[in-house]
Amino acid sequence: MRVNVTVNGEPKQADDVWEGESLLFLLRERLGLPGSKNACEQGECGSCTVYLDNTPVCSCLVAAGQVQDREVRTVEGLADGDRLDPVQEAFVEAGAVQCGFCTPGLVVAAHDLLDRVPRPSDPEIREALAGNLCRCTGYEKILDAVRLAATRKADPESAAR
């Protein structure tokens, strides 16, 4: 089948999509956007998290055909050119990135959290990120990163530095 979808603001078209393909496969293998990750492909790890019409979803659990005429925003669509999103910047600075395989999903999940709750408490951060597995960091520095990003976003002065 043919799928038409807007990805990171650009219209995209993919042909010969097999009906069993996931949005994750569509993005990674057909649209050249491998940033969303294939860690479990069963909705348990959150590594493939993308926005679908502004709602974060596990793209491995969405059939490619379901995104027809809809908007997808992936981790590749968060930065403004060379300027990282504050969440991305904070992940690098805080040491929240080791192997980085969970990072795209966590960055999208944290980005969504801070859009909804600008100054989340620690329990709120933990609850929001509970669907994203990380095997390297023990999560401490991911929490640091989200706190840092929240501060930066709330106080753009410190973001400009």
Added chain:
Amino acid sequence: MSLTPAELTSAVTGGIGSSPQRPDGNLKVRGEFAYASDLWHEDMIWGATLRSPHPYARILSIDLTEALRVPGVYAVLTHQDVPGQNRYGLEHKDQPVLAEDVVRYQGEPVALVGADHPETAQRAMKRIKVEYEVLKPVVDMETAVDDTPLHPGGNLVRHVPVRRGDQHATAEVVVTGRYEVGMQDQAFLGPESGLAVPAEDGGVDLYIATQWLHVDQGQVATALGLPLEKVRLTLSGVGGAFGGREDLSMQVHACLLALHTGKPTKMVYNREESFYGHVHRHPAVLYYEHGADRTGKLVYVKARIHLDGGAYASSTSAVVANAATLGVGPYDVDNVTVDCWGVYTNNPPCGAMRGFGAVQAGFAYESQMDKLAEALGLDPVDVRIVNAMSEGSVMPTGQVVDSAAPVAQLLKLVRDKPMPPLSTTVDLRDLPGGVSNTTHGEGVVRGVGYAVGIKNICFSEGYDDYSTARVRLQVINGEPAALAHTAAAEVGQGLVTIMQQIVRTELSVERVTILPMDTSIGNGGSTSASRQTYVTGGAVKAACAAVREKLAKLAGGRDPADLDLAGLLGDEVIDETVEWRHRATEPIDPETGQGNAHVQYGFAAHRAVVDVDVELGLVKVVELDCAQDVGKALNPQAVLGQIQGGSAQGLGLAVMEEIQVEGGKVRNPSFTDYLIPTVLDMPPMSIDVLELADPNAPYGVRGVGEPPTISSTPAIVAAIRAATGLALTRVPVRPEHITGT
């Protein structure tokens, strides 16, 4: 996206002792870092692996006819298509690339399919007809040696005895115990994957996620029947490793398909296949007897340790040696009798995982120390401190510990930390069971536990353990710039950052580029045994020293430090490659286990505070604190990251992580059923990092990655015991172990 990884440079720079940003950090947060599973090549095909459904069976026939008829299929291969030697293995060549007449574990590769789409490959695979005669599997590690031999030499992979002092010593107080450790999985998030590209010279270029490029290269070349120079490996982005990428997975398979079809071939495991596609942590049964005097001073320790190596040896031999030589823990004991056996069974193959034999022993000896404290009415930390080894102590192997061993200090540090307060309000998120709303505090009991552990750093037993580094220095755009190249695998730990820091410090340049890691340079050794900062760091430091010598010649008697580096270099390009070795070790005596087997020892201690819902058996780890000596923190942020991540994996083994195997079959090969800690499971950590330099190591470093994984598990279990009063002799502790239901 190019197949060759990007060269890495950093905007935020810094030398050793600082925490500059990772040079791959921006790429990773942007989703632009090329992992092995992200690779793409024009005209590439997809490989898939048909695996045995049986733990032990004879293959009577394989019929490929129907599979080959599926449109879009390019090749279906069996062992008959392996052109070289159909045997590989890290320490024993006992594992077939593709099974011949027998399969020895569920999930063993039997055939390969290459097709135009992953789904085509799956459909073709289902049309391969394999006729099996199912055999009774050998599944009990304690009796395997006397059971049906699974390999020509029988089922004993290795027995290591350690004998020290009086073998018939007696003591006033004796505690005994039998302990079990379940099979843990590395559960790295980036699945096994790679892309093999056939080359015009008849060879192959393999882009791969691995822990050790050169040992892969050797094994792949042998299986393909090609000379080494025709098998070239480049490290693609690696999504974690933790030991699970030491052995081959799809390396040979992808190359076979690529060479057979003439097409670039990509293979990517899904999570279920990943559970079958790599080795796991050895499950263990451990029998211990500790004898002590009334003050708690240990008189003797006796241990019998059984490790289940599964169907193929992998690194079982080295794991056995670790469990045996580190089997009494970081304690002074004059009289030691340890036997450790690693055996073949028809369970999943087991090999390297973070902690490597020291984890299994650590759970048992620390449980014993608590039991001893209880028998004597002593404080569990005091009884450890009474016996704590220190610099100058003699290991059960006779090896003298010749650098810092601050065991007592680490224990005191975690003991003296302030306790987390008891929760005064009912916030479900702070309670066992969380927002499942299983308790509002009723039935919840707090417990505190302690543990300390020991790990050998670098490769042991006389292994020629080295790394190769090349450093180039030249002026680029008027500015001195350095480039560093090794084959040492960056798997997420931050070696690329450390290499840059070392070059900046040694050569006083800001701009340092890290070249992609590949086999065009000499061996970098394995990214395991907590060794890369030590060994490849040492090699980079030595290569910088060689560059400095050339600089000194250019300076002609003047001190290069006084000169403008760019001016001194001019058009010169200084390019030095160095092989660097740590000090040699010795094999251990096969009868007594005596010998200077290890390079360096690392130590960490934990205190765990837990809340247990004793009615439902649910555990909430409230705080997990750690103290560790790292010799010298080359990158303090990365050191903390290792301690936090290692502790989290220990928490997983304590309360949730186990590959459940029944009759040789894996019951839970998914992240739905194999649980790893989430951000809700992992508590805050307070961490003390000691920097007691090891005079034998570059910058005084001591390997960091593994020690925290050892003491985390027993500390948490000790805390659960303290809360419940239960013996809890098996990890992971399950709810039913607590409720008795």
